Amino acid sequence: MSARGRPSRRGRASRQRLLQRFRIVRLMRSRRGPEPGGGSEEAEVVRRRLGFGFWLAVIWLLAMAFVSLFAPMLPLADPTEVAFGGPRESPSLDAWFGTDALGRDVFARTMHGARISLAVGGFAIVFGMVVGGGMGILAGYYRGRLDQGVGFVFFVLLSFPALVLAILITATLERSLLVVSLTIGILSIAPVGLLARASTLVYAEREFVAAARVLGARHGRIIVRELLPNVVIPMGALTLLGMAVAVVAEGSLAFLGLSVAGDDAISWGKMIVDGAGLRDLQNSTHVAMFPVAVMFLTVLALNFAGDRIRQYFDVKELPF
Amino acid sequence: MAVESVSAPAPLLSVRDLHVRFPTERGTVNAVNGVSFDLYEGRTLAIVGESGSGKSVTAKTLMNLLPRTAHVSGEVTYDGQDVRALAAAGTKHFFGVQMTMVFQDPMTSLNPVKKVGEQIAETLRYHLGRSRSDALEEAEHLLDQVGIPEPSRRVSQYPHELSGGLRQRVVIAMALACQPRLLIADEPTTAVDVTVQKHLLDLLDRLRRDRGMSMILITHDLGVAHGRADDVAVMYAGRLVETADARTLFFDMRHPYTEALLRSIPRIEDPVHHRLDPIPGRPPELVDPPDACAFAPRCIYARADCLDGVPELSGLVGLHRFACLHPTGTERGEAALATNRTAGVTAAGLSLPQEAPGSG
């Protein structure tokens, strides 16, 4: 991507194309609304409401976070205990979600499964924000060759289908929690970085940055004091959406048997594939469907809350 | 709209008590308020007004082009048929065949991704069932008729390859493809170069004459209407304020707004360095309008009674009608103006210059 000086129309278009990949284009469009020097964006802040659905989603997410933090201390069955009940028992009062083929308690496993999903999701997005965000801010602030270089790195990262890149990495390394988290973290560098770069470009031209420069502030100070706080807002607004993507990515890897290895590393994706054999699916549907439902609700909650936050921090919302 | 006797033919288009309202966040916009007029076969009616006067909304209402949110009431009759009922029933081959419209900006009123020939041919194929090749041939002929050089090359060009003036000619060709009896031209020359404007207007006039078509010419420029319109209707704040045949309107106008509009356009006869008289103030907001003459705040004739209720249009549809309590060129008007000049301010609070410009 050619990214020198003010983005050309075409440069902007192709960047936008890249951003659409991650469904954050709506944010970018509205961010572009008030052009630098356009002035009063405070006046345009409208619709500062999150709504009931948002809080419902947040409650679900907090519950999941609580469960994943304290799962070992909660009065749950041992998720790895083979023959906790008989094999493939239907849901009952003893085992709320029933038991799987090895007689393990599906409810306990589902609750424990939240741990890896959320840990990987959380780590990946933080990693993406630190590395990708940092690269994006530097590229957007210094422009020139650095910008071109960083832009190229992002472009190359986006040239792999995400899951395929993940496979290339996990194929060569042992599949530990750290490696899986890092893998998915690397996937999030480019989208987060592009967003950070775009917001930096907007703010770097604003008066307060120019003023700081005139006052003789050093680059580092401008970046940390003036730019970072402004760029962190749109990035932060996308944290939950990014987490949703990361959770799904981890689930996909786990489904393929390529996530964190080991019997005690319980993951929703792994549980779903365990219950997805034709006979299991036919006769003991609950083994797959409960983790499917919990995972769907979690991703839905992340997406919904994330989308609400995105709108909340948007200066303008598209009219629909 | 000269005086008509009872035995006169029925008008081609008849509009009665048309109201259009748009709900918006700031309140209901009363874009059109009780507009009535008749248009007879073969005549041109100019609807004149500033932007925001409701003239374009009126045109779009006639063509059923308003967004769904608009509330429309009133009667629109075309050749004895209820146009709004036709539109609601989705009647085929009415719009585009009987009546059609030309828009203001030729840059945006052509589909950027279709060749101009195809855009013209499409109408012919859909409405008249022409074959593709016949329609394209006819499109070429139409382009020739609207004065586009090298029509055979133009048919296979995209709109962005043509100049603004040429594009507007294409739009006109497109509108005329199915020989409509009524053409609504919404500011057809506003968006093109001044040098091209006259050519386009003359072209429209010639085509109208050749085809015996009726036309509604919408413009903010009385000068455009002059010499081209048979009848003129002046709109202000969603209402008709004066309608008459062109001769009467230009030489014996009654409404102060018409007078002000006429004064604000430059004329060849004016001496060099002649000062044009802009109309003071701005057109009013159409949200929650006050119960008064909408022009009063900008009117040098305004008296106290102007602020008390909206003046009704005098007379019958088809006659010289105007909505003013102190019409210009009448004793009442002169008296009002004299009183205001002495006071140095109108009843609506507009201050008048001491040196009075000669009234036409």
Add this chain to the structure above:
Amino acid sequence: MARYLVKRLVLLVAVLFAVTFLGFSAMNFLGDPLFNVVGVMAELDCEGIEAGTVEDTSMDRARSDCETVAEARAEYHLDRSVPVRYVLWVSDLATGDLGTSFQNDQPVSQIVREKLPETLILLVMAQIVSLGVAIPWGVIAAYRANRAFDRGSTVASFGLLSVPNFALGVVLLYLFALRWQIFPSAYESETTLGLLFSMILPAVTLGLPLAASYQRLLRTDLITTLQEDFVHMARAKGLPAMRIMFRHALRPSMFSVVTVFGVSTGALIGGSLVVEQIFGIPGIGREIVTAVIRDDFPVVLAIVMLVACTFVVINFLVDLFYSWLDPRVRTR
């Protein structure tokens, strides 16, 4: 346009270079390259075996393993310096020599040739499903914007976008193949028709979430287009509403969808890994997953390179497709 084309071509080459370099790095710098290629065989002391100084319980086996190791060294030019190795490896790739799976002694290109058709059929069907669903869906939603259908469809698309591929696949498999038995539960290849029929469910699994995202983009763009003067003009020409939608408004509103079309191919390829697993389709996706689990790195690397390069080229072509979509681009 010519300048733009040249710029894009340069970028294309640069990205292909970078992508192959990444793959090369994964093989050569993440661990010992020989080990990556042949696994534990790399630890054999072949020189010792050759010289007879090392005794092995099964000398024949060890000898043949050592031959394999030697082949692998030659195949991946492991005796050359790193830059030379890279150049040779890339030119091998470019000439269709994708390397060799030393676990089942098969050239990877042959494996790819066998498995690729299934995956391609799946991907094409998935795109057909998604566009076939998204275009009418988006058109109706935009035509009746903010009415009941539109509101409902917003909720539905939000939900669809939150279902992970594998979860959707399992649910659809359960409902349509097991419970209602409308579609077969597994891959069939006896007849072409049967093959296509058995691919419907996988294609829907892949295509449905994509349809939701296409629909959202298309709807937004269509609503913008419908405000344009040329749409008013088309209405003034008396054309019926649906004709205006499809003939006039749709094409100028396809930009976002076309943009995402290239990109979504990446998501589809990722999804096909999962879906092939669920429905037992012997395609590239299943092959690569199996190869990862078997530690058959040559297969993984070759397929990843193939997929990534195809993906890059697809996005390049999509960019060119813009000029068809908007003739204004051509002269810009």
